[in-house]
Amino acid sequence: MPSLKDLKIRIESVKSTRKITKAMQMVAAAKLRRAQEAAEAARPYAERMEAVLGNLAAGVASSPTAPRLLGGTGGDQVHLLVVATSERGLCGGFNSAIVKLARAKARTLLAQGKTVKILTVGKKGREQLRRDMSDYLVGHVDLSEVKKLGYLDAQRIATDLLHRFNHGEFDVCTIFFNRFVSVISQVPTERQLIPASFEAGAGDMGAAAQYEYEPDEEAILADLLPRGVATQVFTALLENAASEQGARMSAMDNATRNAGDMIGKLTILYNRSRQAAITSELIEIISGAEAL
Amino acid sequence: MATTMHFDLVSPERKVVSVEASMVQIPGADGDLTAMPNHAPFLTTLRPGVVKVTAAGQVSEYVVTGGFAEVSPTATSILAEQAMPREEVTADLLDQLQKSAEAALAETSGDEEKGAADTRLRDIAQLKRTLRL
Numbered sequence: 001m002p003s004l005k006d007l008k009i010r011i012e013s014v015k016s017t018r019k020i021t022k023a024m025q026m027v028a029a030a031k032l033r034r035a036q037e038a039a040e041a042a043r044p045y046a047e048r049m050e051a052v053l054g055n056l057a058a059g060v061a062s063s064p065t066a067p068r069l070l071g072g073t074g075g076d077q078v079h080l081l082v083v084a085t086s087e088r089g090l091c092g093g094f095n096s097a098i099v100k101l102a103r104a105k106a107r108t109l110l111a112q113g114k115t116v117k118i119l120t121v122g123k124k125g126r127e128q129l130r131r132d133m134s135d136y137l138v139g140h141v142d143l144s145e146v147k148k149l150g151y152l153d154a155q156r157i158a159t160d161l162l163h164r165f166n167h168g169e170f171d172v173c174t175i176f177f178n179r180f181v182s183v184i185s186q187v188p189t190e191r192q193l194i195p196a197s198f199e200a201g202a203g204d205m206g207a208a209a210q211y212e213y214e215p216d217e218e219a220i221l222a223d224l225l226p227r228g229v230a231t232q233v234f235t236a237l238l239e240n241a242a243s244e245q246g247a248r249m250s251a252m253d254n255a256t257r258n259a260g261d262m263i264g265k266l267t268i269l270y271n272r273s274r275q276a277a278i279t280s281e282l283i284e285i286i287s288g289a290e291a292l
Numbered sequence: 293m294a295t296t297m298h299f300d301l302v303s304p305e306r307k308v309v310s311v312e313a314s315m316v317q318i319p320g321a322d323g324d325l326t327a328m329p330n331h332a333p334f335l336t337t338l339r340p341g342v343v344k345v346t347a348a349g350q351v352s353e354y355v356v357t358g359g360f361a362e363v364s365p366t367a368t369s370i371l372a373e374q375a376m377p378r379e380e381v382t383a384d385l386l387d388q389l390q391k392s393a394e395a396a397l398a399e400t401s402g403d404e405e406k407g408a409a410d411t412r413l414r415d416i417a418q419l420k421r422t423l424r425l
Contacts, residue, residue: 041306042304042305044300044302044307045302045305046304048302048362048371049371052335052360052362052371150305151303151304151373151374211333211334211335212333212334212335214320214321214322214334214335214336215321215336215337219337220336220337220360223337223360224337224360
């Protein structure tokens with residue numbers, strides 16, 4: 001049985017924990033809104049890019065001169081997995097979910113006799129993967145200095161990827177991130193970056209065949225494909241950022257509630273033991289008086 | 293016949309401008325071009341340069357660092373790597389661009405890539421002169 005003083009200290013400490021988690025939840029909520037706005041703002045560009053590339057790619061893909069980025073290297077022996085996670089913890093199962101998906105994929109590929117390479121973005125995923133996949137880690141992108149995720153950050157990653165691709169370091173590249181559905185639901189997702197796949201746009205882009213190109217179609221495609229990859233990385237990172245804040249918000253909400261419950265329980269325990277102490281003191285006094 | 297068309301200038305991070313324009317001057321990779329309503333469908337890559345938009349008699353200017361433009365009879369959209377109003381462009385930003393272009397030139401091998409990097413560098417220098425920065 002802990003003493004009254006111990007209980008009191010305990011209650012105080014849980015109370016201050018609750019204050020911290022509450023504050024973190026509110027910060028996450030504010031950041032989530034900003035992250036969502038950023039994701040929203042990036043959408044028109046990504047959609048346009050996808051539509052244009054889709055149309056261009058549809059026209060060129062069948063030709064033997066199609067760029068390697070689109071047609072692939074012809075093999076699928078070496079896989080590069082880009083695992084995008086957060087730089088900070090305390091966000092529930094956010095990082096574990098991505099790592100789990102990536103790990104499962106890596107295992108499947110290894111079982112098929114393929115070579116796996118892993119590039120981590122964000123510190124937390126690296127820490128988890130280093131435990132059992134450290135042989136496959138080939139690089140790491142540090143975003144901890146980045147306050148607001150910009151297109152240039154994504155471009156840097158994309159340039160790195162393309163550089164590796166052009167040096168024949170891998171055949172297929174897949175990115176893992178959490179797709180933001182809502183505050184309580186983030187879905188770990190994998191998306192193939194290279195060889196690039198785009199969905200042809202519908203609607204007003206349907207008449208793409210009549211477009212005139214300057215310079216010619218293939219030159220434009222060669223120019224746009226790296227940008228397409230960068231855009232996809234950017235989209236994934238933005239989704240990830242929003243998901244991270246969402247996950248942190250709900251994790252902190254839970255923590256706040258748990259702390260509240262714990263304070264309640266401890267307070268009851270505290271009151272009971274105080275009452276018990278009073279009662280036993282009274283009994284002592286009464287029985288002492290009766291004995292006289 | 294329509295006298296205006298829809299014009300969008302978007303960068304990966306945000307939509308910079310979206311207006312009904314009567315004329316848009318675009319710094320295409322193979323030379324400047326001006327798009328007006330009912331222009332034939334057209335797609336071009338951009339070089340670093342100035343986009344001039346005429347909307348409701350007002351001319352506004354934006355600086356783009358690259359990307360591509362898509363012209364159709366009823367709409368023109370520019371998807372720029374970076375885009376901002378001309379007033380917001382600073383000498384620092386251009387210097388940075390120039391540095392990264394120089395670095396790219398130093399890194400590349402092969403005549404074709406070298407040529408492309410060299411062209412980009414010259415375009416940036418030209419842009420600098422145009423903006424007098």
